Every structure is written in structure tokens, then in C-alpha cells.
Amino acid sequence: xxxxxxxxxxxxxxxxxxxxxxxxxxxxxxxxxxxxxxxxxxxxxxxxxxxxxxxxxxxxxxxxxxxxxxxxxxxxxxxxxxxxxxxxxxxxxxxxxxxxxxxxxxxxxxxxxxxxxxxxxxxxxxxxxxxxxxxxxxxxxxxxxxxxxxxxxxxxxxxxxxxxxxxxxxxxxxxxxxxxxxxxxxxxxxxxxxxxxxxxxxxxxxxxxxxxxxxxxxxxxxxxxxxxxxxxxxxxxxxxxxxx
Numbered sequence: 001x002x003x004x005x006x007x008x009x010x011x012x013x014x015x016x017x018x019x020x021x022x023x024x025x026x027x028x029x030x031x032x033x034x035x036x037x038x039x040x041x042x043x044x045x046x047x048x049x050x051x052x053x054x055x056x057x058x059x060x061x062x063x064x065x066x067x068x069x070x071x072x073x074x075x076x077x078x079x080x081x082x083x084x085x086x087x088x089x090x091x092x093x094x095x096x097x098x099x100x101x102x103x104x105x106x107x108x109x110x111x112x113x114x115x116x117x118x119x120x121x122x123x124x125x126x127x128x129x130x131x132x133x134x135x136x137x138x139x140x141x142x143x144x145x146x147x148x149x150x151x152x153x154x155x156x157x158x159x160x161x162x163x164x165x166x167x168x169x170x171x172x173x174x175x176x177x178x179x180x181x182x183x184x185x186x187x188x189x190x191x192x193x194x195x196x197x198x199x200x201x202x203x204x205x206x207x208x209x210x211x212x213x214x215x216x217x218x219x220x221x222x223x224x225x226x227x228x229x230x231x232x233x234x235x236x237x238x239x240x241x242x243x244x
Contacts, residue, residue: 039124043134080125085149087118104161105237112233167241170198202236
């Protein structure tokens, strides 16, 4: 009797697993087609109906996976941020495992180079998260954890250096002290305000460098862009106070 009950209970579990796999496959197909459309037409032109049409689905079926265009955009944005964060974290982990001394400044440059490398390999996804805002779209708070991964990694590098006495306090220009203290309280309460505000500036400058390259602003200007970026990222490391 117990064998019979086990036998009867197996199909529902198997069916549930098959349905979950099928849903995952359809979700992945929807995202892949949406990314194809992003590359062809840009995020502003993304349409659930167009995605459904290309996949041979009726629109009502696609809405069961993503109720709106914004829900699909959010999923793509989170995926892009997570992919970028994973690339940066993997680069840092690999660098720390090599025989050379992984100094904080060199770790910083390694992470910045990983961001650049990912952006060049995924220009449309980089444009989605760091390009022009999509008209009518407002990113929800659910995107924040993925978006923060690279920033938290860079803050962690500086924090470790600060704990080891390896950070020189960057100078503050007059009138910015209150903002520096606010940024420190919000982002890294254990770091000096001088370092916190320098981190935010360096973060913006790093993405400015990457964006200039991805969007073609360095064309006919910078030739050895890898060397140029490494030089600039080293300067950013010094700017946040990393002495070595």
C-alpha cells in the first residue's frame, strides 16, 4: 500500500518540476528576445506585443510572465547589474589568488578594468543601465541590490585599506564638508567623509570613462584605450586615497 501511495504522489511532483522548468525556459526566451530588440531598436522601443509576436506567443500569454513592459525592463536591468557585478567580483577574486601582491590600488584598477571589459562585451546592456533614461520608466527599489554590487566592492577595497592604515585622506574643497559627511553617513559610516565623497566622484568618473568608450566618444582621439583606461583608473585609485 505504501508503495502505491508513493507511486501516485510522484506524478504531481514531476509535473510541478516540468512546469517550473518550462516557465524558466519561456522566461529566458522572452528576455533573450527582449535583449535582441534592445540591440536593434533601443529600450524606448521595447514592446511586449512585439516580443510575443517574435516568439509566436499571444500577448495574453506573455503577460502571465511579465505583466507590463516595465516589469520586463526591470528584469533585464537586474540581470544586467548582476552580470556586471559578477564579472567585477570574479575579477577581484581571481586577482587576489595570483602570486603577485594584490595591493588595494591594483585591486581597484582590476575591478575598474572588469567593468570596462563587461561594458565592451555587452554594450546594449550597459546602455540600458548607464545610458539615457528610458522615457516613462522609473526603476523600482528592487534594482538597488544588484546595482550596488560593484560600488560595494570598491568601497570594500577602500575600507580594507583604511583599516590597514593605507589610505591618505583626500583634501576637501571649501563648502563641501556637509555633503561629504552626509555621503559618509549614507554609504560608509566607517570611512572618513573625505574618502566617502571621493569614492562617489571616482565612481562617476569611472563610468564616464567607460561610457565615452562604449558610446564612441574616444573615436579618433584615444588609440590605446586599454592603456589609457588603466592609467585613468590608477589616478582614480589615488584620488580616493589608496597609497599603494
